[in-house]
Ligand code: KG4
């Protein structure tokens with residue numbers, strides 16, 4: 001299937017995306033699955049800081065307060081009128097159930113009121129589709145490193161609608177390991193960016209396991225690394241000897257991210273695929289981005305890295321994936337429900 005996936009529904013279709021799976025209430029408008037016309041995010045992150053992580057009830061409440069405003073802003077900043085959009089695409093899963101339900105209910109009501117098709121979007125596919133916004137000429141096949149708070153996987157994007165999971169984490173996700181490391185180092189929520197900030201002041205001096213490095217095919221494992229960091233910090237705190245939190249952050253970052261880059265490029269070489277991409281919150285990490293850029297340049301491979309803003313949760317990626325679904329005529333009915341958990345499917349099955 002080619003880029004003009006818009007046929008028969010029009011390649012310049014305007015899709016409104018709505019995303020409420022975690023702590024960001026987002027609305028975006030994308031033309032033709034590629035061109036961002038509006039990108040609005042109202043985050044409830046500051047409200048979760050005192051609790052050290054996302055509190056589902058607070059997130060749901062915040063979405064309820066913000067969803068209409070985010071959508072209004074998307075229309076006004078783009079100059080697109082509600083009647084002009086071709087479809088409403090909404091994240092139906094995976095994520096926090098109560099949070100998802102806010103977006104799903106709002107999306108359904110809006111689609112019904114405007115008499116437009118409703119498109120249900122899998123959040124993970126949205127993260128993959130962010131690459132189409134970053135490179136408007138990008139077409140499958142390519143490999144994607146998906147690294148978010150809930151998933152870590154290498155995915156072969158075979159066509160706009162077909163994916164094959166080459167490997168994934170056997171236990172925790174990379175983002176979860178960042179969040180846990182942040183907590184044990186006493187860094188505030190959100191963990192990932194704060195570990196990255198601290199890591200810049202440190203060096204790779206703490207020996208930590210690189211889980212499944214050179215083993216396990218393209219699978220990953222983060223629980224051992226997470227435990228090693230916790231054990232190291234507890235032992236260091238008890239030893240009364242000086243130790244460097246920044247060194248722990250830096251060493252953790254290397255251990256957690258080097259293996260992602262290594263396996264991604266090993267998979268690309270094995271599959272003879274010269275285009276690689278990345279998506280999900282962890283791919284906003286500067287150290288990982290540099291590693292990926294270096295590895296790609298060394299192999300003369302093309303690397304498509306969405307801007308950091310489009311690695312973490314946003315609604316434009318939902319609109320981009322929504323466009324693909326819309327172009328297939330894959331419309332959801334108004335009894336669409338939210339799903340907290342959607343498994344990463346295996347070989348050749350659509351995600
Ligand atoms: O994709 P995302 O925004 O939400 C999910 O779908 O999960 O990813 C969130 C995850 C969190 O675990 C967060 O700590 C991590 O991505 N993250 C980062 C960075 N920014 C966000 N991890 C490492 N470095 C970052 N700069």
Ligand code: ZN
Nearest residue numbers: 148281312313
């Ligand atoms: Zn996400």
